[in-house]
Amino acid sequence: MNKLNTKETIVKETINLLKEEGSSGITMRKIAARCSITLSNLQYHYPDKSILLQTVAQYFCKKCEENIEEELKALTPKNKTEEKQFIKKLLEILLKYDDTSLESFVFREIWALSMRDEQLKSSLQKYYEDYNNKLINIVAVIKNSPEEIVSLLTPYAEGYSIIGKSIPLTKNKTIEMLEKIIQNFE
Incomplete structure (x- = not known):
């Protein structure tokens, strides 16, 4: 997956997680897991929530x-x-x-x-x-x-x-x- 696709996937999965669990369910670890990437890879693209x-x-x-x-x-x-x-x-x-x-x-x-x-x-x-x-x-x-x-x-x-x-x-x-x-x- 290239850098642009990774960023787009992260945004879309964050949106899905917001819909499913609300704002209280948003964690960087959950988003990384949903995107099948490591937490450090997520933080490379988005340093914080x-x-x-x-x-x-x-x-x-x-x-x-x-x-x-x-x-x-x-x-x-x-x-x-x-x-x-x-x-x-x-x-x-x-x-x-x-x-x-x-x-x-x-x-x-x-x-x-x-x-x-x-x-x-x-x-x-x-x-x-x-x-x-x-x-x-x-x-x-x-x-x-x-x-x-x-x-x-x-x-x-x-x-x-x-x-x-x-x-x-x-x-x-x-x-x-x-x-x-x-x-x-x-």
């Missing part, structure tokens, strides 16, 4: 960004009707609640780990800064106040990913409500 988890977080964040960009690239609003469709599609992408998906589970576990790991917390904050800047560029295509809209949407979407099934409105009603709010921005 924090660095490995930062890599896992970056991997997931990149996948999320790629998914959003892919889903939105077909939409380039040219008029008010298309602008409304664009906003609705953006909201549908951002407001996902799926407590069974691998992505949702791993993100929750990474956030939990980041509460005890300053490097991981810093890495996640950097990700959200970059993520918000990308969203600002996406929203700027249709609205003059993208910073305000993104400042509303990002925390709402993150919270929705955790408690979406618990709020009194359905997902469609929530999207309608947010569409109205966004339409009022200049």
